[in-house]
């Protein structure tokens with residue numbers, strides 16, 4: 683392996699690696715990269731210009747890859763490549779961890795910057811370790827006993843839901859990380875809708891605090907790799923030129939909570955009012971049927987007395 687250098691980019695996460703050729707990376711090099719990823723959470727390798735095949739081969743050193751047999755990419759039809767061209771929409775300008783609506787969300791993502799705008803379109807990552815570790819002890823303890831419902835509504839599929847721990851333990855580093863994100867997380871399972879809103883709003887703005895983040899300015903040919911188990915990311919929608927990325931996604935992990943859930947899911951009692959609409963998605967996921975009074979179903983009645 684060539685000599686390489688590591689330049690850290692921010693206090694909480696992120697490092698740029700120079701002097702490593704990813705086109706020739708084998709299993710031994712993948713092991714080194716994995717260790718670097720565990721330490722820095724997101725890595726950047728400028729000037730790589732990998733072919734589609736080399737990109738997929740690189741990803742396959744880290745585990746099984748997500749396949750999109752029916753996905754219609756704008757420019758590439760490889761089943762393991764997820765392509766985003768900003769001119770075709772779908773920019774992820776909300777904080778998220780990739781595919782967290784899945785029961786087995788992605789382990790890591792490897793992004794190839796094919797074409798970036800001259801200015802704008804930077805990506806930010808945040809450390810979900812740092813965000814969790816910086817919470818007060820009482821809030822850490824509360825969050826560690828909770829689970830949350832995620833859905834795929836940003837992809838037009840709100841019926842695709844799953845439940846994950848709010849604080850997950852990284853299986854390889856043993857560190858705890860916050861695992862709720864504004865893009866895919868809808869509801870704390872064990873809390874009422876109102877309480878869930880309050881806590882999630884707080885956690886979403888907390889995890890986005892600048893001191894937990896790194897902001898990266900792209901160049902064509904840069905490869906970025908990030909650990910989805912302990913980071914979230916956000917794309918800045920501040921550009922007007924074309925921006926094309928290709929992503930390979932490594933799968934095969936099921937989140938484990940720092941603790942098992944400490945409470946039962948929140949279920950309303952017999953009294954079913956208008957606010958029960960907020961519980962519908964959670965009830966549907968849990969298979970709970972709530973009886974609605976006939977009088978609540980009549981549309982011709984004005985609200986309330």
Ligand SMILES: [Fe+2]
Pocket residue numbers: 774778779780915
């Ligand atoms: Fe993403």
